[in-house]
Amino acid sequence: MRIFVDEFLEGANSVHHPVGPTPRVVEIDALRGLALFGILMVNIWFFADSSTVAGGPDTTTTPMADLIVLFLVATFFEGKFYLLFSLLFGYGFAVLQGAGGQDPLRPVRRRLGFLAVLGVLHGVLLFYGDILLTYALAGALLVATRGIPVRRALGVAVAITSGVAILFLGAAVLLLVIGADGTSSATGTALPLTGGPGAALAVNAATYGIVLPSVVLFQGPLALAAFYAGSAFAGSGVLRPDPPSEVVLRRVAFLILPVGLGVSALQACLSLWAEGEAAALLATGLSVAASPLVTLGYASLLLLLVRTRAGGLLTGILAPAGRLSLSNYLGQSVLLCILFTGYGFGLMDEVPPTAVPGIVVVIFTAQSAVSRLVLATGRTGPLEQALRWFVHRPGRRPGT
Template identity: 60%
Template sequence: MSDSMTAGSRVAQVDALRGFALLGILMVNVWFFADSSHLTGGRDPSTASPVDLGIRFAVATFFEGKFYLLFSLLFGYGSVVLAAAAGEDRTRLMTRRLIFLGVLGVAHGLTLFYGDILLTYALAGTILVAAGPAGPRARLGLAVGITLGMALLLVAVAVLLPVGGPAAGDLPAMPISPTATPAEALAANAATYGVVLPSVVFFQGPLALAAFFAGSALAMLGVLRPAVPPRSILWRVVVLALPLGLAGAAYAAYLDVWGGGSAARVLATALSVVTSPLVTVGYAAALLLVLGSRAGRVVTAVLAPTGRLSLSNYVAQSVVLCLVFTGYGLGLMDRLPPAVVVVVVVVLFAGQAAASSLLLSRYWTGPLEWTLRHIVRRVPRKGSGPDGA
């Protein structure tokens, strides 16, 4: 495939990156379904097994805070592509798109997954649209400023917290618990959504907005369009970003799992805020290197269809996890060992990759993507569409 792309065509590498982000998001989100203690800090290190703690540490180090940032970067990137394709109608079309995502996010959060990010995306996206005239340098500056500001705020909170006291992010008396019936599952999820939503909006929201700005700046600078960066540059990004980022992420995960106090947990979050962007950029560069290698066609064939149907797959993940772990289905919350939960993630994503490929061999888009385009453009337009669609 040629690296040169027109304004309205898709870049397979972008879809593959989006599919990769979905895999990482699934690995993070599954614990909110599988483990009733996850929302309030996870299992007690003094009673959990070494294997369970090792899995928790690995997920915190390699996944938490990294992949939703990658997805957010791509959202910002896609906003620029969509705006270019929309021409004079860009504001109206983007507004409709954000309203749709907001409404879908509320429905998703109330009924399926209380940690939904779509409403937060819609709110942060309105700020991104309002910053339309800002150039790439200003957007990168805003991204760095927001990220560092959030980290410094968390450090200040950690300093002010009493050692061993309740963490700022702790949510006492959470209504989420193992459920046995669909009615119980719906009630528990809706109640938890009301409690969790402010922290998602006011913590993840600014960080997502920072990634939106960074992604839109990269699109303006021509990264991936019209060509993927040279391999020498990608290798340089991997070498400079990943070792430092993962070292910081590992220390943050250690503080989170074994730190033993509220201040340590908040400090771990602050460190994660700073180091996660490095890991995210390193992951993206590493995957682009893989996609340009001999194995690239196989990896693209697995990831790109999944990423092309990212909205449908994101919601479908919640549906399947609800059926496995809550009263909507089997009710296996707290009943599967963490190692088996990881297997569930691998099997589910493999199924989504196969289903996405099969669906795209018969149809031109997915159900939620079709609905979004129909509402935004009023007329369902056939074709693959730009990367942000």
């Protein structure tokens, strides 16, 4: 995988670039908006379908049309877009670190503290699959290891991702060899979040306490790997100031992306139709290995598209949402709670899977439109405003 990431570094410049303040790069906002859309397409199933956290639907009774939708979501979305978001998080860390000032790391530490508190509140109150606390913890490790050379950061990213993939693939092979495969890959019981606001809160908070360790221990290392890769991109001048060449972008988009999607399709088949713990572990390992390739492919494809006339329209949709990414990420959870849980209409398990992607498009389009209106007034999102105040508030004077 490292050679594919190297393409981005070679496509800009191989020398280290300063990453101090420069005018906002619309391509980064568009990439962040694309990540938000993909994350929404994945997260919505935890609200719309109570069987999602339990290992998925019963394929023997689920209509084929519904299974096809789930297969497409697993192939094209699962595991890809939180990595893109993580990549951009690491990119932003490098930019903030290079912003100068008396203590350039103070705003980074304050951002991480803000995200940690917000993540816990988000996880307990709204969505048990919160990623913000994991980002804060992984970000603390990134701060602790700041200053490592670009190529070494890239090597660490590849090593972490490869190690996690090998761990799951090796465990799957071991189960098959010793004949302890098991008969079912289901992980638990369906979790209805309906029944009124109090019941929804109780179930969500309890589930958050159960899944938090696995989120931190599984997604945490992969997010950290993406942080390192993103910081390497920033340090190599990718997008700021020079985007990768069109030749590099085409090579990644049209050669690497199909390979990643092919492996992802195999992973989706295993997740939906194969039984046994070995199949579940194998699917996870394949997902970990393929997702970075797909993520880089999507990023390359978007960077190619924004250079076209149609790409301007796409950027106009994605970039405003990306600029208000924190408010929109939490806003998605609020809207999904209102639609599907006891906080609102309680439509969990009531909406057919074939209609769920349409809901995603409607929600994201509305968020983009609202974001554009907010930005047109010269303001920013409520959580972005709160974060800015928290990061830039005066520190306590010595002796006070």
